[in-house]
Amino acid sequence: MSKMTVFVARKIRTMEPSLPEATAVAVRDGSIVEVGSLETLRPWLEAHPHTIDRTFEKHVLMPGFIDPHLHPSMAAYLLQCEFITAMEWQLPDRTVAPVRTRDAFLARLKELHEANPDPKDPIFTWGYHRDWHGEIWLQDLDAISRTRPLILVHRSFHETIMNDAALDYFELDREKLQGAHQVDIGRGHFYEAGNRFVRAKLSAYLLSQQRRGPAMKRTAEVIHLGGHTTVGDMAFGIFDHEAEWASSVAAFDNDETPFRVEFVPHVAFAGTGLRLEQLAALPERNRHRLRFGKHVKLFTDGAFFSQLMQLGGPGYIDGHDGEWLMAPEAFEKAARALWNDGYVIHVHCTGDLGVELALDVLEKLQWERPRFNHRFTIEHFGISTPAQARRIADLGALVSANPYYVYELSDIYSRRGVGHERASQMVRLGSLSRNRVPFALHSDFTMAPARPLQNAWIALNRVNAAGDVLCPEERVSLDEALRAITINAAYVMGLEHEIGSISSGKKADFTVLEADPCEVAALELRDIPIWGTVFEGQPYPLGKR
Amino acid sequence: MTSVPVTTIGGYLGAGKTTLVNGLLAGDHGLRIGVLVNDFGAISIDEKLIVSRDDDVVTLANGCACCSVAGDLAMALDRFAGRADRYEQIVIEASGVADPARIAALAKSPGLSPGAIVVVADAATVRARARDKFVGSLVRRQLAAAHLVVLTKIDLAGPADVKDARSLATAQAPGARMIEVLQGHVDAGDLFSQTTPRRGGLPACTSGGLEAASSLFASHVWRTDAPVDIEALRTVVAGLPNGIVRVKGIVATGAGRRVALHRAGEVVSLDPLDNDPDTKGAEIVVIGRLGRLDGAQLDGAFGACLLQSRTDS
Numbered sequence: 095m096s097k098m099t100v101f102v103a104r105k106i107r108t109m110e111p112s113l114p115e116a117t118a119v120a121v122r123d124g125s126i127v128e129v130g131s132l133e134t135l136r137p138w139l140e141a142h143p144h145t146i147d148r149t150f151e152k153h154v155l156m157p158g159f160i161d162p163h164l165h166p167s168m169a170a171y172l173l174q175c176e177f178i179t180a181m182e183w184q185l186p187d188r189t190v191a192p193v194r195t196r197d198a199f200l201a202r203l204k205e206l207h208e209a210n211p212d213p214k215d216p217i218f219t220w221g222y223h224r225d226w227h228g229e230i231w232l233q234d235l236d237a238i239s240r241t242r243p244l245i246l247v248h249r250s251f252h253e254t255i256m257n258d259a260a261l262d263y264f265e266l267d268r269e270k271l272q273g274a275h276q277v278d279i280g281r282g283h284f285y286e287a288g289n290r291f292v293r294a295k296l297s298a299y300l301l302s303q304q305r306r307g308p309a310m311k312r313t314a315e316v317i318h319l320g321g322h323t324t325v326g327d328m329a330f331g332i333f334d335h336e337a338e339w340a341s342s343v344a345a346f347d348n349d350e351t352p353f354r355v356e357f358v359p360h361v362a363f364a365g366t367g368l369r370l371e372q373l374a375a376l377p378e379r380n381r382h383r384l385r386f387g388k389h390v391k392l393f394t395d396g397a398f399f400s401q402l403m404q405l406g407g408p409g410y411i412d413g414h415d416g417e418w419l420m421a422p423e424a425f426e427k428a429a430r431a432l433w434n435d436g437y438v439i440h441v442h443c444t445g446d447l448g449v450e451l452a453l454d455v456l457e458k459l460q461w462e463r464p465r466f467n468h469r470f471t472i473e474h475f476g477i478s479t480p481a482q483a484r485r486i487a488d489l490g491a492l493v494s495a496n497p498y499y500v501y502e503l504s505d506i507y508s509r510r511g512v513g514h515e516r517a518s519q520m521v522r523l524g525s526l527s528r529n530r531v532p533f534a535l536h537s538d539f540t541m542a543p544a545r546p547l548q549n550a551w552i553a554l555n556r557v558n559a560a561g562d563v564l565c566p567e568e569r570v571s572l573d574e575a576l577r578a579i580t581i582n583a584a585y586v587m588g589l590e591h592e593i594g595s596i597s598s599g600k601k602a603d604f605t606v607l608e609a610d611p612c613e614v615a616a617l618e619l620r621d622i623p624i625w626g627t628v629f630e631g632q633p634y635p636l637g638k639r
Numbered sequence: 640m641t642s643v644p645v646t647t648i649g650g651y652l653g654a655g656k657t658t659l660v661n662g663l664l665a666g667d668h669g670l671r672i673g674v675l676v677n678d679f680g681a682i683s684i685d686e687k688l689i690v691s692r693d694d695d696v697v698t699l700a701n702g703c704a705c706c707s708v709a710g711d712l713a714m715a716l717d718r719f720a721g722r723a724d725r726y727e728q729i730v731i732e733a734s735g736v737a738d739p740a741r742i743a744a745l746a747k748s749p750g751l752s753p754g755a756i757v758v759v760a761d762a763a764t765v766r767a768r769a770r771d772k773f774v775g776s777l778v779r780r781q782l783a784a785a786h787l788v789v790l791t792k793i794d795l796a797g798p799a800d801v802k803d804a805r806s807l808a809t810a811q812a813p814g815a816r817m818i819e820v821l822q823g824h825v826d827a828g829d830l831f832s833q834t835t836p837r838r839g840g841l842p843a844c845t846s847g848g849l850e851a852a853s854s855l856f857a858s859h860v861w862r863t864d865a866p867v868d869i870e871a872l873r874t875v876v877a878g879l880p881n882g883i884v885r886v887k888g889i890v891a892t893g894a895g896r897r898v899a900l901h902r903a904g905e906v907v908s909l910d911p912l913d914n915d916p917d918t919k920g921a922e923i924v925v926i927g928r929l930g931r932l933d934g935a936q937l938d939g940a941f942g943a944c945l946l947q948s949r950t951d952s
Binding site for chain 1: 713714717746748774777
C-alpha cells in the first residue's frame with residue numbers, strides 16, 4: 095500500500111447530495127480514501143503516512159468529466175485536417191476562431207499555404223460549408239496554389255473539393271470521371287455517392303501506418319483538453335474492430351494517458367460492426383485503461399447533421415424522407431437477443447420516429463421479459479415529442495443527449511428543415527427533467543467539440559450560434575447540467591459505483607477548474623479555464639504532456 | 640472496355656431478394672453475372688460449384704460471381720467494376736432499407752451503365768408494410784422506383800392480398816411491368832431482357848422473353864358476390880388444364896356457411912370453414928405458368944357456375 099496524498103482545494107464539488115461541498119480529499123492507490131476537510135479527515139491522517147498537496151489550493155475540483163459517447167477512431171482522421179470552421183473549436187495547440195464568409199475562408203487557406211514551407215505537402219481542411227462559406231471550387235483553390243494539393247473536406251464528410259494538384263496527387267483520372275454520378279470533375283467536386291472516388295484514397299493517406307499513431311495521440315490530447323477522465327467509444331468496430339483495438343492499445347494503454355476508455359461494441363448490420371457471438375469474449379481483452387462492459391450499441395435512424403433522421407408527421411418542410419440505418423425488424427431482432435442476454439442497450443436515435451421505434455421495441459421486450467435496472471439508453475435525442483419524454487420515464491429508459499445540435503443547427507433547421515417549433519425544442523432536456531428521466535450529455539466527437547463544460551453550458555442556457563435563446567422551457571438547472579457530465583454520465587455507462595462523483599472508495603478522478611461553476615454567471619460556464627485533470631490520483635496538467 | 644449494365648434489386652426486408660439472387664447464382668442461364676450481396680451468410684452456394692475464392696469474391700462454375708458489400712456498397716461496386724470485363728451483367732442486391740433509385744444511381748460510374756430497377760414485394764405483406772408507421776413511406780418509395788415489380792410468394796398469399804398487392808404496385812409504379820412468382824424464383828432472361836430503361840419511361844414488356852421463362856408464373860383472381868353452385872365449381876376446377884399449378888379460394892355455400900377451395904396438382908379439396916355471414920359468392924385465385932393462364936377463359940368457366948346465370952338461362 096502506498097502513501098496517502100491529500101489534495102487541498104479551494105472547493106470540491108463532489109456531485110454527491112449527501113456531502114456536496116468539501117475542501118480536502120485523501121487519495122491512495124488511485125482511489126479516494128475520504129473527502130471532507132483536513133479537520134474531518136484527521137482520523138485517517140493520524141493513522142496513515144501521508145503528504146498534503148496544496149497545488150489546487152486556489153482551484154475547484156469536480157469529479158473527472160465523462161463523455162459517454164465519442165469516436166476516437168474517427169477523431170484520428172479529422173484531427174489531421176486544418177480546421178476552417180463556422181464554429182469555434184478548441185484544439186490542444188490552438189483555438190480555431192469562427193470563419194463565416196467566403197473571403198475569410200479563402201484568406202485562411204492562403205495563410206496556411208504560405209505558412210507551410212514544403213511546397214508539395216498536401217493541406218487538408220475540414221469545416222467547409224456552403225451556408226457559411228459560399229461556393230468554392232477547384233478554380234478558387236488553383237488560384238491559391240497550382241502545385242500544392244489542397245483538399246476541402248466538407249463539414250458533413252459527405253463532400254470533397256480539391257484543386258488540380260490534388261487530383262494529380264491522388265491519381266484521379268479526369269477523363270474517366272467525366273460525367274460520373276455526383277462528381278463534377280471540372281470543379282474538383284465529389285459529393286454524396288461521388289465522394290467514394292476520393293474517400294478511400296484520402297483515408298489511405300490520412301490513416302497510413304505512420305500517421306495513425308500520431309493522430310491517435312492528438313485524439314488523446316483533445317480528450318484531455320476537455321477535462322475528461324473517462325470516455326465511451328460508443329461504436330467500437332465501426333470500421334474494423336481489430337485495427338481499432340490495436341491503435342487504441344498503442345495510443346492509450348500507457349501511464350501517459352489521463353483517462354480510461356469504455357468500449358461499447360457496434361452490433362453488426364450492413365456489413366460493419368460485430369456479430370452477436372463475437373461480443374461475449376470482448377471483456378477478456380480488458381486492460382487497466384481500456385475496458386468492455388456488458389453494453390452494446392444499436393441504431394435506428396439516419397444522421398442528424400445530414401437531415402436523415404426519421405420524423406413522424408408532418409415530416410420535413412421539403413417533403414424528403416429520412417433513413418433507417420437498421421431495418422426496424424432487424425433492430426427488434428437484435429435488441430431482443432441482447433435484452434434476453436442481459437445487455438445494456440444503447441440506441442442511436444436522432445428523430446422522433448427513431449425514438450418511437452426504440453420505445454415500441456423496449457415496451458415489447460419489457461412485456462415479454464421484464465427487467466429492472468435495464469438502463470436502455472436513447473443516444474443523441476435530436477427531435478422528439480413531449481409525449482415521448484414521458485414514455486421514456488414510464489419505460490425506465492435513460493437518455494444520452496447531444497446538446498450541440500441546439501447550438502449549431504437549431505437556427506438552420508428552423509428555416510430549412512423542420513420549422514421553428516420542432517427545431518427550437520430539439521434535445522428537450524427540460525422535458526426529461528420534468529419527467530425525472532436521468533440524462534447524460536455527450537459530444538459524439540467528431541460531430542461536436544469534446545468539451546463537457548460547453549455542453550453543460552448549452553443545456554443550461556440553450557443559446558445557439560446565432561446568439562438566440564431557443565425554447566428556454568427546455569433549459570435545465572446548473573446542477574442537472576453538471577450531473578449530466580459527471581454522475582449521470584457514469585450512470586448511463588453503468589459505472590456510478592466507481593466514477594462520476596467524489597466520495598470514499600471511488601476512483602480518484604478529478605477535473606481541476608480555475609473557477610467554481612456555481613459562482614460564475616450562467617453564460618460564463620463554458621469559459622471556465624481547465625487546469626488539467628487528476629486521473630486515479632495522478633495529476634495531469636494541460637499542455638505539459 | 641464496354642460498360643457493363645447494372646441491375647438493382649430492391650425491396651423491403653423479407654420480400655424475397657435473396658431467394659431471387661440465389662436463383663440467379665445457381666441458374667443455368669449462360670450469363671456471367673456478378674452479384675453484390677448484402678449478407679453473404681444468407682446466400683446459399685453449393686460448395687461443389689465454387690471454382691475460386693479471391694479476396695471477398697466467390698466465383699462459380701457457371702461464370703457467375705458473388706461479392707459481399709461489407710459496409711460500403713459504392714466501394715464494393717468499384718472493386719467489381721475493376722473486373723468488369725469478366726461479367727456481362729452486374730446485379731446489386733440493395734439493402735432492405737435502401738431507396739433503390741439511389742443505389743441504381745451509383746452505376747453512373749466509369750465502366751458501368753445503369754440498368755433496370757427491380758423491386759421485389761411479398762404479396763402477402765406488402766400492403767401492411769406500405770401502411771406501417773415506421774416503414775410505410777420507405778416501402779412506397781421503393782415501389783415507386785421500380786421498372787419491374789416482382790410480386791413474390793403468391794402461393795402463400797390470400798387472393799385478396801394478391802389483388803391488393805397488385806393494385807398497390809400499380810398505384811405506386813404506374814407503367815412498371817409486373818410479374819408474379821411462386822416463392823421468389825425468377826428467370827434471369829426476364830430480368831435482363833430489357834435492362835436499359837427507355838429514356839423518360841419504363842422498359843417495355845417483351846412477351847417473347849416471358850414465354851420462354853418456364854419458371855415464371857402468373858395469377859388470376861375471379862370474384863363474385865352472387866351465389867355459386869359449389870359442385871359445378873368443383874368440376875370446373877378439377878378440369879382446368881395442366882398449366883394451372885394451384886387454385887385456392889373461399890366460397891359461400893348459403894346461410895353464412897363457407898368452404899375453402901384448394902387444388903394442388905390434380906387434387907381438389909373443399910374444406911368447411913367457420914361460419915361468416917359477411918362472405919358472399921366466391922373469391923378464387925388461380926396460379927399458372929405464364930402464357931398458359933387465360934383470364935377470359937377462366938372468367939367464362941367460373942361465371943357458368945353462378946346459380947343466378949343458370950336460372951336465367
